[in-house]
Amino acid sequence: MFRFASLVVAVLLLTVPLAQGQGNDPLSFNRLMPSPDTRNAPPAEDGIHDAASEGTHMLQTPREAFQPLPESNAGNYVDWVTALQEEHITPRFDLNDPTRRPTVMDLNIVREVKGSMPDVVFPHKEHTEWLDCSNCHPAIFIPQRGANQMSMAEIMLGEQCGACHGRVAFPVTDCRACHSRPKDGAQAAGGQ
Template sequence: MTMISRMAFLVLALAAVPAAAEQSGKDVYGKVCATCHASGLAGAPRYGNAGDWAPRVAGGVARLYQSALNGTPKGMPAKGGNLALSDAEAKGAVDFMLAAVKDAARPAAAQAEPKKAEARKDEARKADTAKDEPKAAPVPAAVATTSAATTEVAAAAPADVNSFNRLLKPVSKRNLPPPEDGIHDPSSDGTHALQPPLTAFGPLPKSNAGNRINWVEALNQKKLNPRYDRLDPKAEPVVMDLNIVREVKGSMPDVVYPHKQHTEWLDCSNCHPAIFIPQKGANSISMAAILMGEKCGVCHGKVAFPVSECRNCHSKKKELAVRPAAAEPAK
């Protein structure tokens, strides 16, 4: 090999090294793409969700690059709406998202073995949970199955705004600053004026799940001063102290639904009559419905602690047959 050709090779190699200011695919994803692709906003294929990506990858990676650069008629904005990105940065973000769903690169195999693909997803989810939720109690198999079914429904209708925050999120996806959380509109100035949750939550009592705040305790300790009427700062809540016990068949402890803790936050009309008929036992409530975002699941798993916290709701131990009736606590 002559000296000249070796030098030419060196120059070429240097030209291929990205400019110092170029952002990695991961950074671009976090700053721009995650707004929609983390939660599936507007029908965007979700990060790490092999099922969402498989049919798209089947069309070839070159086509995906084109979609990322030029946008698509179905709501993917050119370069995710950030035209300051270089082509290489946008493609890098595509690569970053594809790396998270390597399994989807074999769509034919995945279709032939849907159960295996599902099992793999489950494995991935479990691994994720194990990695990020060291303190979380293991979810019993029966419920894990139901929640997998829920995921499938969410995948079929990813545009459903209520599909967000269904599953435990990895630490890196929790409490993102408002412009990146996939909930607030990043193009609104108001969104950028909001305090990031991690700053706002600092002084509040912690919990192990959801957004990691024990809101009931925060209110008890008067660390918060909610306003009960948008226009009247002096409005007081109508608090009702009435527990409703829902007996649960099988070995799970019974559910205690506490009106007090709810009416400290919520007006009666939030639940009655749209979600619950106000009469003990008049509503049929099941765990499946809750996981599908109905009944208690209208709020729990979205704006209140998630369904993974079994003992918060299933808090009343079953009466033991051997216990003498006289020892029953008077209620």
């Protein structure tokens, strides 16, 4: 009897980690790396929508909408900027006038950063495709060189770039998407 009980307990204890890992994915323990088949879940299974609501089942599923769009490694797993550039999507710039186009400004701002990370290149071009100047200036960024103090800590708390990046635009885990201009050798070696 005792041996049988031990066996049952052993089987149960082995089942627990399997159930937690939801399969054989070796990365399933890492909350930041959900396995690909759990991404873009349909509303009824996403844990936020109420499956008991009739409306939940009438909504479009993200998988269906994203199927023709270029992929990325984080966020919605959609490369939204490329999707727009390659006209996979043609979102309106004006609520009522489908012919209105944004005024795109092609100006890169380079921000030299402390530490050994590559400098940040901020492309106005990609941002003005989506946004109006007044979305960022002057409330979030003063449009003047050297007037804006920034830090990753504040960005991760939702300030500055973090108003969008880390909420809707690609997340801050994509370090090299912003920190994209390598420093010259001497600077990097000096740790500056």
